[in-house]
Amino acid sequence: MPLETIKKHPGLWSLQPNLLDYENSCAGFCWDEVGREFDWLPNGKGLNIAHEAVDRHAEMVTGDRLAMRWLGQGGAVLDFTYCDLKRLSNRFANVLRGLGLGKGDTVCVLTGRIPELYLTALGTLKNGSVFCPLFSAFGPEPVRQRLSRGDARVLVTTESNYQRKVAPFAKQLPELRYVLLVDVEEHFDESLLSLRKMMSEAGEEFSIPSTSAEDMAVLHFTSGTTGMPKGAVHVHKAIFTHYTTGKYVLDFHPCDVFWCTADPGWVTGISYGIISPLLHGITTIIDEADFDEVRWCRILETQKVSVWYTTPTAIRRLMRLRERPRLQYDLSHLRLIHSVGEPLNAEAVLWGEDALGLPIHDNWWQTETGGIMIANFPCMEIRPGSMGRPIPGIKAPVVRRLNGDKVGVLEEPDMQGELALRPGWPSMFRGYLHEEERYRKCFAGGWYLMGDLVKRDEDGFFWFVGRADDIIKTAGHMVGPFEVESVLMEHPAVAEAGVIGKPDALAGELVKAFVALKPGFEPAEELRLELTAFARKRLGAVVSPKEIEFQPNLPKNKAGKIIRRFLKARELGLPEGDLSTLEPD
Numbered sequence: 001m002p003l004e005t006i007k008k009h010p011g012l013w014s015l016q017p018n019l020l021d022y023e024n025s026c027a028g029f030c031w032d033e034v035g036r037e038f039d040w041l042p043n044g045k046g047l048n049i050a051h052e053a054v055d056r057h058a059e060m061v062t063g064d065r066l067a068m069r070w071l072g073q074g075g076a077v078l079d080f081t082y083c084d085l086k087r088l089s090n091r092f093a094n095v096l097r098g099l100g101l102g103k104g105d106t107v108c109v110l111t112g113r114i115p116e117l118y119l120t121a122l123g124t125l126k127n128g129s130v131f132c133p134l135f136s137a138f139g140p141e142p143v144r145q146r147l148s149r150g151d152a153r154v155l156v157t158t159e160s161n162y163q164r165k166v167a168p169f170a171k172q173l174p175e176l177r178y179v180l181l182v183d184v185e186e187h188f189d190e191s192l193l194s195l196r197k198m199m200s201e202a203g204e205e206f207s208i209p210s211t212s213a214e215d216m217a218v219l220h221f222t223s224g225t226t227g228m229p230k231g232a233v234h235v236h237k238a239i240f241t242h243y244t245t246g247k248y249v250l251d252f253h254p255c256d257v258f259w260c261t262a263d264p265g266w267v268t269g270i271s272y273g274i275i276s277p278l279l280h281g282i283t284t285i286i287d288e289a290d291f292d293e294v295r296w297c298r299i300l301e302t303q304k305v306s307v308w309y310t311t312p313t314a315i316r317r318l319m320r321l322r323e324r325p326r327l328q329y330d331l332s333h334l335r336l337i338h339s340v341g342e343p344l345n346a347e348a349v350l351w352g353e354d355a356l357g358l359p360i361h362d363n364w365w366q367t368e369t370g371g372i373m374i375a376n377f378p379c380m381e382i383r384p385g386s387m388g389r390p391i392p393g394i395k396a397p398v399v400r401r402l403n404g405d406k407v408g409v410l411e412e413p414d415m416q417g418e419l420a421l422r423p424g425w426p427s428m429f430r431g432y433l434h435e436e437e438r439y440r441k442c443f444a445g446g447w448y449l450m451g452d453l454v455k456r457d458e459d460g461f462f463w464f465v466g467r468a469d470d471i472i473k474t475a476g477h478m479v480g481p482f483e484v485e486s487v488l489m490e491h492p493a494v495a496e497a498g499v500i501g502k503p504d505a506l507a508g509e510l511v512k513a514f515v516a517l518k519p520g521f522e523p524a525e526e527l528r529l530e531l532t533a534f535a536r537k538r539l540g541a542v543v544s545p546k547e548i549e550f551q552p553n554l555p556k557n558k559a560g561k562i563i564r565r566f567l568k569a570r571e572l573g574l575p576e577g578d579l580s581t582l583e584p585d
């Protein structure tokens with residue numbers, strides 16, 4: 001760790017990373033041994049996420065430790081100890097049991113980041129039921145689609161969400177037996193019920209029924225960046241990965257205050273916003289409000305956040321600030337920053353070092369992997385722009401598809417190919433719900449392939465190139481959009497860039513960039529020419545964009561990711577495909 005970093009963050013002197021020797025840890029790693037970190041249910045009743053995340057701590061001296069601090073939009077603060085979480089999630093488990101719901105029944109939640117969401121998640125898992133989060137900003141159609149495809153039996157939501165997004169379709173959802181409203185005092189009828197009333201009447205003792213490590217626990221819909229979202233099935237055993245990555249990547253220590261900014265509507269908000277920090281018995285921060293530069297910096301300062309997990313979108317937005325946050329806020333307790341969800345440009349890593357006093361650790365994973373797979377570890381020097389190295393227990397070669405079902409592993413460094421994972425890690429998805437064929441197509445030659453293109457350098461660090469669908473073929477060259485976007489981001493005027501291939505009679509495709517500018521910069525022909533020359537100097541004539549178009553904002557899905565297929569469809573005047581997860585402009 002650079003001395004400068006340690007000087008700015010005195011707390012770092014005393015903390016050693018949990019993973020000190022990467023090579024050795026990988027060599028000696030065995031997933032089965034992770035099981036020893038858990039309590040398991042008494043009398044051989046199996047493994048249950050909520051027991052390991054909450055009850056186990058509640059029953060020990062750690063019971064009074066602060067598990068979750070909720071920061072309300074309007075300034076309210078609610079603290080939950082591990083004992084509080086146990087009692088309240090027991091109540092919700094009893095509510096479900098009282099309604100006759102049990103193993104395998106799916107409970108969907110459509111609310112903002114309110115305490116009920118977290119209690120519902122934990123109580124559902126305790127009851128052996130399946131938790132399925134729905135992002136609160138979804139409109140009626142994406143909600144209907146997920147409730148239907150997810151076989152929802154119960155929906156927990158607000159009255160207004162119900163009236164606007166569910167009631168009009170209620171007849172199309174015969175499986176949906178109960179709607180529990182978080183903000184009404186009385187039941188409407190026998191299926192439209194007041195959650196508050198039911199919680200107040202429910203008991204605080206609950207005995208978790210037998211749940212096996214392989215029982216379905218969480219249903220996560222993917223972000224819908226490449227098309228129609230898929231419902232990835234996850235099981236209780238996923239906590240083996242959540243625990244291991246909490247320890248080795250996020251580097252949790254008992255004194256940590258952790259803040260994961262991802263919404264629980266997405267996998268990061270569940271795996272790391274709830275499960276992983278609780279498995280480690282530490283304190284986690286939940287902020288109800290949406291992104292706001294000043295609010296976020298204040299939270300880092302006042303809550304003394306020590307480990308922060310966020311996204312490239314948020315970092316790029318913070319990069320628009322004129323003043324460096326570390327000069328305005330006391331960030332001395334912060335010791336680690338991580339990012340996931342999209343490629344993190346090298347520029348952003350370096351900005352972190354300068355403006356926050358710490359570099360940003362990028363890591364790679366996806367809804368289907370259930371947990372972090374490739375990461376920049378605290379014990380390693382970061383290579384800006386790289387996603388890092390596979391976590392212990394994960395085999396991740398770069399491969400190329402051959403004929404039929406065969407794939408060839410690319411042993412040479414710096415070769416571009418598809419990222420592959422050896423199936424069998426504990427948090428791997430067990431299927432796409434009701435889409436057996438789509439699931440089967442993810443495997444070839446004994447590997448799981450997700451369509452992400454990468455390179456691995458000679459030291460084993462992975463570099464993201466782009467999604468297979470986004471790769472641009474220009475004049476016989478394969479160009480990854482990320483490389484071009486990252487160079488554009490180095491220009492002081494550029495806040496965001498999205499790059500696509502535009503059909504061209506001569507070159508096959510030409511590289512076209514869409515650029516959003518930082519405050520203080522105006523779209524002008526002069527700046528366009530400057531950016532063109534800037535990119536050309538760094539990337540060369542073939543790879544650099546032939547066209548640059550300014551846009552106030554780039555289209556993103558609700559998970560905050562730039563959707564290149566959408567930029568392309570708009571450019572070509574083609575149908576835009578599934579827009580259910582698109583953010584309005």
Ligand code: ATP
Pocket residue numbers: 222223224225226227228229230339340341342343344362363364365366367368387450452464467559561
């Ligand atoms: P869909 O599968 O519905 O198209 P999605 O792939 O965006 O949506 P997620 O599972 O949320 O849904 O995202 C995982 C994908 O995000 C990865 O496969 C990868 O393409 C991208 N990604 C995640 N983290 C990183 C990272 N650190 N660097 C580059 N890409 C990343």
Ligand code: MG
Pocket residue numbers: 222226366
């Ligand atoms: Mg995907």
